[in-house]
Amino acid sequence: MNTVLDLKDVRLSLKGNAGPVEILRGISLTVREGESLALIGPSGSGKSSLLMLMAGLERATGGTVSALGQDLTGLDEDALARFRRGNMGVVFQSFHLIPTMTALENVAVPLEIAGEAGAFARAMAELEAVGLGARAGHYPSQLSGGEQQRVALARASVGRPKLLLADEPTGNLDTVNGAAIMDLLFGLRDRHGATLVMVTHAPELAERCDRILRLADGVLA
Amino acid sequence: MSLAWRLARRELRGGLAGFRILILCLALGVAAIAAVGMLRAAIEGGLADQGSVILGGDAQMNFTYRFASVEERAWMESHAAKVSEVVSFRSLAVAGEDRALTQVKAVDDLWPLLGSVGLEAGTLAEAFAVKDGLPGGIMEKVLADRLGLKLGDRFKLGTQVFRLGAVLLKEPDSATSGLGLGPRTLVRTVDLALSGLIAPGTLYETDYRLLVPGADLDALKAQAVAAFGDKGLQWGDRRHAAQGVERFVERLGSFLILVGLAGLAVGGVGVASAVRAFMEARVATIATLKVLGAEGSLVLRIYLLQIAVICGIGVVLGLVLGAGGLMLGAPLLAGVMPFPVSFRLYPGPLLEAAFYGAVTGHLFALWPLAQAVRQKVTALYRGTAARVWPKAVHLAAMAGLLALFIGGAVWFSGSWKLALGTLGGVFAALLVLALAGLGLKALARMLARRRFVDGRPGVRWALAAIGGPRSEALAVVLSLGLGLSVLAVVGQIDANFRASIARDLPAKAPSFFFIDLQDAEVQPFLAMVKGNPAVSKVETAPMLRGILTKINGVNARDVVGDHWVVMGDRGITFSDAPPPGTKVTAGVWWPKDYTGPAQISFAAAEASEMKLKLGDKLTVNILGRDIEATITSFRKVDFSSAGMGFVMAMSPSAVAGAPHTSIATVYAEGSAEAAILRDTSKAFPNITAISVKDAIGRVVDALGAIATATVLAAGAVLVTGVVVLIGGAAAGVPARMREAAVLKVLGATRGRILASFALRSGMMGAAAGLVAILAGAIGGWAVLRLVMDLPYRFEPWSALGIVLGGMVATLAAGVVFALAPISARPARVLRDAE
Structure with a gap:
């Protein structure tokens, strides 16, 4: 199977008031096509930062990050944005829907940005797939937390990305809604054959993945 | 429809609530410029339409x-x-x-x-x-x-x-x-x-x-x-028809337009703050768009289009306010103008105002926009956006807009010196204010850690808020400070003007000028006034009026341009010997009983300005007759004392036989002036007395009208500054709401919190006022000394008013916008914040 993610000796340090803080200290790992990987560990261990590096949303201070054969460390912000189109879908704990757009428009945006035809028809189909066809005209503020995360899932998957990245997708949801979201996430992964990397605190969710990696203090345990 | 426009439209559907301050700032600046421009066009139109009637x-x-x-x-x-x-x-x-x-x-x-x-x-x-x-x-x-x-x-x-x-x-x-x-x-x-x-x-x-x-x-x-x-x-x-009025209107109009530009600069600070606040509220959206694959240029286009729409609304509102306000006031204005005014919609001034508004809006919006799109996605989500420089291409676009703005100001004002001087002053003031704002922050940070604030938590909170992150100090000092600076400059100039007229002149000026004394009346007149014990000094001199037409045979205006000596007729005296007190600075006065070719003694300072030399030949037209005379001496003449002063004195034989009268100046105690006027006009009914005090009063009245116009225009700048201030205060409400809630949880009373909020507002206002005083003193000195060649003295009352005004304005805005935070229930605020 092809390698989708290849990280070599990745380091990340951020400037803090009391000097630089080492977030990641030499992470090396590979993720293969179709695999699902759970990143677990205590708060502050660097899980989310590692996911952001994989998504090209954070820049490593050392080492290399390759996604789908592309070295991300050499790309500028705009090149990274272009690379994400159609290749990656990202789901956040806080949903990050655009408050001024309806659910349908939120889902259609990545297709519009990529200049793909039939953006709204495809967005509608994706919304229906997550059970929100009836709420297409609602704004984020008119949706519950679970519904907002379902819109975010539809938005992440509408472009048929090869790589799905999820940062604590159930962290802001209750148990029932959290379970429903996970079912949807894995359902989408299966339907589109995407590779999934997920950050989570919950062991039961992690166990649904093919592989679990534990981070502690910026290194793989 | 482009993708950027589609996405921009979706964001704008949410309404204009976040843009109120931006729209208001632009609208006020544009309205001021549109109104002044339209008024100027209306006066010029009136003069053009009615040229024959006026003449x-x-x-x-x-x-x-x-x-x-x-x-x-x-x-x-x-x-x-x-x-x-x-x-x-x-x-x-x-x-x-x-x-x-x-x-x-x-x-x-x-x-x-x-x-x-x-x-x-x-x-x-x-x-x-x-x-x-x-x-x-x-x-x-x-x-x-x-x-x-x-x-x-x-x-x-x-x-x-x-x-x-x-x-x-x-x-x-x-x-x-x-x-x-x-x-x-x-x-x-x-x-x-x-x-x-x-x-x-x-x-x-x-x-x-x-x-x-x-x-x-x-x-x-x-x-x-x-x-x-x-x-x-x-x-x-x-x-x-009315060249004096035309020139006056042109100059005053240019000046007012430039004051309007200063207003737009203040509004621009508000635009920049409003755009920054707007972008801060959109940080998550920008980050999400980037996550979904949007490049920086697409994000920039989305928000530039929104700014363009908002600027368009602000500009149109400003044009409606400015032109509409003027048209509403037209009947009143037409009644008080001493010349015909044609009020109608003039497209030129409206286009000018729209140009300034659109360019200013984009110029001030581009920086925060270009900064926001360069931020990393993770920094945007974390709310830890660092200060980054915009891309070179965006910096070039800003430089282009700035050049367009300056070029437009030069083009529209018609005077590159005035335009560049004003804009230079505005930029310098902005720089000084920015430094002052940063200095205030640093000072507050330092003072907040000093011992003297121990046991004074309200003071410590205020200092910490001014010196800490997300401080409003810079925005307040910039916006209010610039408005106050313009007002301070106008205040210093006006106060100095009035002071020099009201205080300096009358101390040495005569009580009366008497004109049209016939030769036979001079001696009886002198006997009468000198006999009055209240009269301390009387001077008389024969006088004719003449026009200096040629210098060394060449048209005088071609030689010296628009120097005041050749602009119209001047008083000319003649005398056998230098009048008492005359100081000849070069050459020699003609001998007594001289009958040779005409000679002339010229005022030294004016001769120097006109580059005249001893031996130059001047042609003076007196009552239609040309007299050519040679300059044989220069003498010192003090025109500032309002006493008797002639630019030209001629040898008597040169003007022998020309009909003339005498002029007299009488210096007397103020209490005796009415009696002197009564007695002399009874005894000599055909002579005319001009009271210097009354004449000065008329000049002061005329200056007062100009001062009122400029103070009103400066007031418009200040109003814009206050709007920016209110915008800043309103934008800070959520942050103050959380701060007040936390302080209440920790046991602070509402009174103590309010006092602390008021204190920080007052300190920022005082800082803006102090900088304005400095700017006022420098600006006033520059205009009076360098442009008008008048003495400058710092006028403390005007300055004190500025500082107090600044403090009161910020204090009022601070207190008004602190009322909601201190009355909100802490639990609700803190729950909403989670």
Whole structure:
């Protein structure tokens, strides 16, 4: 199977008031096509930062990050944005829907940005797939937390990305809604054959993945 | 429809709530510029439409101290369909024991050739008609009231008695008269024959108004100047009927537009703050768009389009406010203007205002936009966006917009010096204010850790808020400080002006000028005033008026340009010996009883400005006759004391036989002035006394009107600053709400929290005020010393007012916007924040 993610000796340090803080200290790992990987560990261990590096949303201070054969460390912000189109879908704990757009428009945006035809028809189909066809005209503020995360899932998957990245997708949801979201996430992964990397605190969710990696203090345990 | 526009439209659907301050800031600046520009266009339009009426004819030939010769009159009659003669001079109107200086206009039966006279009642013919053997005269109401005259009452001009035939409301041709030293009296010239006022050598002007329908005015002017130009003829025609007014309006208009630009700069600070606040609220959206694959350029386009729409709304609102406000006030303004004003929609000034608004809006919005799109996604989500420089291409775009703005200001104002000077001043003030804002933050940070705040938590919170992250200090000091700075500069100039006129001049200025003394009257007049113990000094000198036409045979204006000495007629004296106190700085005065070729002694400072040398030959036209004289000496003349000062003094033989009168200055105690005026005008009815105090009062009044206009314009800048301030205070409400909630949880009372919020506002206002004082002092000094060549003295009261104003404005805004945070329930605020 092809390698989708290849990280070599990745380091990340951020400037803090009391000097630089080492977030990641030499992470090396590979993720293969179709695999699902759970990143677990205590708060502050660097899980989310590692996911952001994989998504090209954070820049490593050392080492290399390759996604789908592309070295991300050499790309500028705009090149990274272009690379994400159609290749990656990202789901956040806080949903990050655009408050001024309806659910349908939120889902259609990545297709519009990529200049793909039939953006709204495809967005509608994706919304229906997550059970929100009836709420297409609602704004984020008119949706519950679970519904907002379902819109975010539809938005992440509408472009048929090869790589799905999820940062604590159930962290802001209750148990029932959290379970429903996970079912949807894995359902989408299966339907589109995407590779999934997920950050989570919950062991039961992690166990649904093919592989679990534990981070502690910026290194793989 | 482009993707950027589709996404921009979706964001704008949410309404304009986040843009209120931005729209208001732009609208106010644009409104001020549009209103001033429209007013200027309306006045210029009025002058152009009504040029003939203002002038009183299609063309005018003016002579000084003489009537037109037979030859000149014949030329006029042969070229014009109608010719009307108007004589103007100053005199004293006397009614019983009351007397007042008046500008007399003596007219013929044809006046006015164009337009109509406004009288309180009756017709012009009825007003001038002879009744009970007395000819009629017409007075402005203010003059009739001062003399206590009712219709039919008697008054005297010189030795001629008139009856008050009507009260004057409006003259069609008053705008050509300039600043008069007294209110108007209208009489017929024929009725002055026995007044003794228009004698050879007395100071009067004659205007001949010509009706020449369809004539080529350029050709006519060329003919007239060729025939009579060397005899003192001054030509005017309807194309520039009121040149003084035109120049005044042009300069004042340019100045006001530039004050308006300063207002836009203040508004620009508000635009920048509003855009920054707007972008901060959109940080998550920008990050999400980037996550979904949007490049920086797409994000920039999405938000630039929104800014363009918002700027468009602000500009249109500003144009409606400015033009609409002016049109609403048109009837009132038209009533108080001494010249016709054509109020209508002028596209030029509106385009100018729209240009400034659009360019300013984009210029100030581009920086925060370009910064926001360069931020990393994770930094945006974490709310830890660092200060980044915009991309080079965006910096170049900002430089382009700035160049467009400056170029536009230079182009529209018509004076690159004024435009660049003002913009340079605004930029310098912004720089100083930015430094002051940063300095205030650093100082507050340092003081917050000092011992003296121990036990004073309110003070510590205030200092920490000013010095800490997300401090409002910079925005407040910039916006309010710039508004206050403009007001401070205007305040310092105005206060210095008034002070120099009211305080410095009268200390050494005479009480009266007496003009039109005939030779035979000089000695009896001197005997009378010198006999009065209240009189400390009297000076007399013979005087003629003449125009300096040529320097070494070349047209004087071609040599020295628009120097004031060659702009119109000047007083010329003659004397055997240097008058007492004269200081000859170069050359020698002519010998006593000198009868050789004409010699002239010239004022040293003016000679130096005009680059005249000893031995230069000047041609002076006196009463139509050219006299060529050689400069043989320079002398020091002090024009600032309002005493007697002549630029030119000639050897007596040069002007022998020319009709002349004498002028006298009388220095006396203030309490004796009324008696001196009464006694002299009774004994010498044809001479005219000009009270220096009254004349200065008229000048101060005129300056006061200009000062009011500039203070109003500066006030508009300040209002914009206050709007920016309010915007900043309103934007800070959520943060203060959380701060107040946490402080309440920790046990702080509402009073203590409010006091702390008020303290921080007051400190920021005081800092803005202090910088404004510095800017006012530097700006005032620069304008007075470098532009007007007047002395400058720091005026503390005006300055104190500025600091207090700044403190009160920020304090009020701070307190008003602190009320909601301190009254909100902490639990609700903290729950919402989670």
